[in-house]
Amino acid sequence: EEQVLESGGGLVQPGGSLRLSCTASGFTFRNYAMSWVRQAPGKGLEWVSGIFGSGGSTFYADSMKGRFTVSRDNSKNTLYLQMNSLRAEDSAVYYCAKHTHQIVYYGMDVWGQGTTVTVSS
Amino acid sequence: DIQMTQSPSSLSASIGDRVNITCRASQSISNYLNWYQQRPGKAPKLLIHAASNLQSGVPSRFSGSGSGTDFTLTISSLQLEDFATYYCQKTYTTPLTFGGGTKVEIK
Numbered sequence: 001e002e003q004v005l006e007s008g009g010g011l012v013q014p015g016g017s018l019r020l021s022c023t024a025s026g027f028t029f030r031n032y033a034m035s036w037v038r039q040a041p042g043k044g045l046e047w048v049s050g051i052f053g054s055g056g057s058t059f060y061a062d063s064m065k066g067r068f069t070v071s072r073d074n075s076k077n078t079l080y081l082q083m084n085s086l087r088a089e090d091s092a093v094y095y096c097a098k099h100t101h102q103i104v105y106y107g108m109d110v111w112g113q114g115t116t117v118t119v120s121s
Numbered sequence: 122d123i124q125m126t127q128s129p130s131s132l133s134a135s136i137g138d139r140v141n142i143t144c145r146a147s148q149s150i151s152n153y154l155n156w157y158q159q160r161p162g163k164a165p166k167l168l169i170h171a172a173s174n175l176q177s178g179v180p181s182r183f184s185g186s187g188s189g190t191d192f193t194l195t196i197s198s199l200q201l202e203d204f205a206t207y208y209c210q211k212t213y214t215t216p217l218t219f220g221g222g223t224k225v226e227i228k
Contacts (some may be wrong), residue, residue, distance in 0.1 A: 035217065037165075045157070045165060045208050047217040059215040062122070095164055105212045107155035107170035114164060 002026040002110045004079075004096045009115030016086050020115060022079040022096030027110075030054070030074040033099035035108060036081050038092035038117075048094070049081060050104040086119045093117075099118060122145050125211055127220035133228040140196040142223045144209035149189045153213035156185055156194045157223075160205045168207075169194065199225070 008020040022034070035050035047072040050059045058070050069082040078098055093116050097108035124147040125212045134140050144154065152172035157165040167176045169185035172192055196203055204227055209220040 037219075044206075044222040045159070045210075045219040047219060050215065050217060059217075061216045084152070097165075100170065104217060105153060106217065107167050107176075107210070107212065108165075109167045109170075110178060111164035111166070 002098065004098060004110055004112040006094065006096045006112045006115035007115045009094065011042055011120065012086055013121050014087060014119055017084045017118070018047065018086065018097075018117060019081070020081040020094055020117075021081070022081075022112060024077045024079070027098070029072075029077040031102060033102055033104040033106075034072060034079045035097050035099065035104060036070065036079075037095045037108075037111075038090075039095070039114075040089070040092040043092075046092075049094075050099070051079070052104065053102040057117045083117070087119075088119050091117060091119045122216060123150060123211060123214065123218060125209055125218050125220040127207075127209055127223050130221060131221060131224040131226060133226045134199050135228045136199055136201060138228075139198045140199055140203075140225060142194045142207055142209075142225075144187075144192045144194070144220050146190045146192075146211055146213075148212035150211045152188045153211055154185075154187070154192045155210045155212060156183075157208045157210065158203075158205045159208065165208065196225075 020110040049076040093114040096112045126201045156169040159165045
């Protein structure tokens with residue numbers, strides 16, 4: 001069974017940093033693009049960042065550029081999201097999701113259960 | 122950036138009803154449009170990819186249509202388990218923007 005599992009969420013102060021991880025199993029990780037999607041309490045889905053299966057190309061939503069960095073270690077079947085300069089509005093459940101192709105221009109068919117990030121003093 | 126507008130934002134319907142949810146892109150996105158279902162407290166689930174392709178394992182009462190700027194998700198006969206929030210998402214270019222969501226509630 002194809003699965004992804006997020007970890008690393010928690011409580012962080014404004015201006016702080018956090019690194020999320022997403023461990024994949026049940027599929028050949030390097031063959032698929034991955035994305036991070038977040039959902040603030042009571043709000044809709046917001047795409048955060050994506051990365052090609054090769055790791056050669058990365059993409060970000062405008063509000064995350066320069067603060068967030070996505071990366072992957074295909075030898076460890078793991079996706080990462082380094083989040084710096086965190087703001088209260090970054091508080092959300094962060095989902096890791098697998099795309100159906102090597103590149104991000106297709107749907108996401110496997111989702112984790114999410115990890116909660118709370119930015120508060 | 123291309124904006125995605127879903128309508129309605131919510132609707133009330135009865136079991137067995139036919140339901141249509143629309144998604145409009147601010148410029149053409151060909152067929153790079155996906156639909157997701159999200160039940161409360163759960164992760165989203167891919168229903169339709171590339172505008173009209175039913176994801177494996179999804180019931181055939183779900184269908185998608187459209188291309189260019191206008192897209193529709195149709196549930197042909199609403200079932201109890203279909204009461205959820207539905208999102209469209211464009212993957213034509215980054216950012217991979219989601220629509221605002223449509224909450225389907227029981228009438």
